[in-house]
Amino acid sequence: MSGADDILLKVDNVSLSFGGVRAITDVSFDIRKGEIRAIIGPNGAGKTSMLNVINGFYHPQQGRISFHGQTRARMKPYEAASQGIARTFQNVALFKGMSTLDNILAGRALKMKSSFFWQMFRHGPALREEIEHRKFCEEIIDFLEIEHIRKAPVGTLPYGLQKRVELGRALAMEPTLLLLDEPMAGMNLEEKQDMSRFIIDVNQHFGTTIALIEHDIGVVMDLSDRIVVLEYGHKIADGNPDEVKSDQKVIDAYLGVAH
Amino acid sequence: MFYREVGQFKTSYAADQAIFPIRQDRIGLALILAVAFIGIPLVGGEFMIASVMIPFLVLALAAIGLNILIGYTGLISLGTGAFMGVGAYACYKLSTLFPQVNIIVWIIASGLVSCAVGVLFGLPSLRIKGFYLAIATLAAQFFLQWCFVRVGWLYNNNPSGAIEVPLHTLFGIPITGATAKPLTRYYVVLTIVVVMTWFASNLVHGRIGRNWMAVRDMDIAAQLMGIRLLPAKLLAFAVSSFYAGVAGALMVFLWLGAAEPEAFNINESFVLLFMVIIGGLGSLIGAFFGAALIHILPIIVRTAPDALGLSIGSATAEHLTYIITGGLILFFLIVEPHGLARLWQIAKQKLRVWPFPY
Numbered sequence: 001m002s003g004a005d006d007i008l009l010k011v012d013n014v015s016l017s018f019g020g021v022r023a024i025t026d027v028s029f030d031i032r033k034g035e036i037r038a039i040i041g042p043n044g045a046g047k048t049s050m051l052n053v054i055n056g057f058y059h060p061q062q063g064r065i066s067f068h069g070q071t072r073a074r075m076k077p078y079e080a081a082s083q084g085i086a087r088t089f090q091n092v093a094l095f096k097g098m099s100t101l102d103n104i105l106a107g108r109a110l111k112m113k114s115s116f117f118w119q120m121f122r123h124g125p126a127l128r129e130e131i132e133h134r135k136f137c138e139e140i141i142d143f144l145e146i147e148h149i150r151k152a153p154v155g156t157l158p159y160g161l162q163k164r165v166e167l168g169r170a171l172a173m174e175p176t177l178l179l180l181d182e183p184m185a186g187m188n189l190e191e192k193q194d195m196s197r198f199i200i201d202v203n204q205h206f207g208t209t210i211a212l213i214e215h216d217i218g219v220v221m222d223l224s225d226r227i228v229v230l231e232y233g234h235k236i237a238d239g240n241p242d243e244v245k246s247d248q249k250v251i252d253a254y255l256g257v258a259h
Numbered sequence: 260m261f262y263r264e265v266g267q268f269k270t271s272y273a274a275d276q277a278i279f280p281i282r283q284d285r286i287g288l289a290l291i292l293a294v295a296f297i298g299i300p301l302v303g304g305e306f307m308i309a310s311v312m313i314p315f316l317v318l319a320l321a322a323i324g325l326n327i328l329i330g331y332t333g334l335i336s337l338g339t340g341a342f343m344g345v346g347a348y349a350c351y352k353l354s355t356l357f358p359q360v361n362i363i364v365w366i367i368a369s370g371l372v373s374c375a376v377g378v379l380f381g382l383p384s385l386r387i388k389g390f391y392l393a394i395a396t397l398a399a400q401f402f403l404q405w406c407f408v409r410v411g412w413l414y415n416n417n418p419s420g421a422i423e424v425p426l427h428t429l430f431g432i433p434i435t436g437a438t439a440k441p442l443t444r445y446y447v448v449l450t451i452v453v454v455m456t457w458f459a460s461n462l463v464h465g466r467i468g469r470n471w472m473a474v475r476d477m478d479i480a481a482q483l484m485g486i487r488l489l490p491a492k493l494l495a496f497a498v499s500s501f502y503a504g505v506a507g508a509l510m511v512f513l514w515l516g517a518a519e520p521e522a523f524n525i526n527e528s529f530v531l532l533f534m535v536i537i538g539g540l541g542s543l544i545g546a547f548f549g550a551a552l553i554h555i556l557p558i559i560v561r562t563a564p565d566a567l568g569l570s571i572g573s574a575t576a577e578h579l580t581y582i583i584t585g586g587l588i589l590f591f592l593i594v595e596p597h598g599l600a601r602l603w604q605i606a607k608q609k610l611r612v613w614p615f616p617y
Binding site: 077080081094102110112114119121138173 | 271272273275276278458461462464465466467469470472473475476477479480481482483484485486487494541
């Protein structure tokens, strides 16, 4: 199933350092179209930095990233967004003063084109666009089962729901690559089950490729097709869940053994 | 009781995306407009129109502009007074250079001049935020005020240093200058304020408003949605200064009739900032509440003793006004730190569920 042309994103020998601190050292891996790719590793291993490099927040000192076959050295976050990379954050980064619906509509920012003039009158193209995108967002709201909180200010929502709204906002961008930074951190079992279900659904129904950072190893092993393991900024393993699970280096660095 | 939306079912997203989805709100808005356009001119005396309503509307317009910047986009500005001044001086300059052109055209044009100056001083906003940005806009305040005093060309080298408004007519009726009736001026100001409030409301409820609020609430996530920070922030500066500029032009041409550079000093900027904060950040109706509290409340307090038949000295009355107004501002902020607009929202929510607590 692996050919050169079904690689969506390729990270080549990327190194990133902040002053003297090396966050990522010479890491390479790829993400294939349509797969769920997990990035795991102990705290401080450089997982989130890796995501930040992929969507353009950090500019690596060395290495290249190619997305959709296009190689780039430096990229701004909004350029990554317009190429179809969406992202959720480890600590929820919702627009707190806005309602759930407005948050998800904000995710449509790139798809909405009507001019300032029509926006001013809220008429013609601006109004049509508003209704059309509302319809699209309602589908996401339906899909994530958050109909009851659509008008609620997101600041008042419980944590689990906030995470779900954040996923909805990322989905509103209709991404080809969705980066999820610890989507299940701090959730209870039911919430984790719900979230896993949504992730699988997104992957299978919309065909979205997903890169996922998660500490719950059970979830990672169940969800992901392939796993990258980082430690102190180095890649120590890469492969399918079974290979990674039995890799001695991974067991030493991260998984540990049952006593 | 009467404010309850039960039974108002929406069958389309168009109806649900309306700015006033609740019928009672639409009725309320129509009532307010009726009072403003018909009621106040019928019952209000010259004092009511010229010294209460016109200043209230002008200040509310400037507060809307500032609210777009602070409340919606999260950029603090201490230069609103100066941007109003840019509008006023631009309007004066344009209307004395080309007196034959309709004054309404020049009022709008002076908004655009102010808009350009605002964008220029908004450029640092990409790099600096919060209090630091406030200081950068403070530089705009002092620099522009210096220009109003020192650049003689701006006030046609008038020896008094002030700008005086000549006569201009609209459809043959004088609307500026000494012969313009307060009522005509009131209608012109009211129309401009209503139209511009409507534009502002459309903007903040659409894509542009959402982008602004996204930048305010979490600029990192906003970038990831594909929102570019600099254009979004500059647009907020542009729109905000446009509103301030038009308000400044209205202030000199339709309210005061003449102005000195002192009218646009840092005090004016602070007063507008207070209006926005007390009225409610991120709320258009809050701008009106804030303007009413800061401008109309002292007038009421000042005239209350006379109305009640108490005779106190004018100096005492003035002191009392300051004490009572200051006290009330503190009271409102303690009751609801998020401003009068939030208080209004809570009241509406209570009405919706009345007589039940929730």
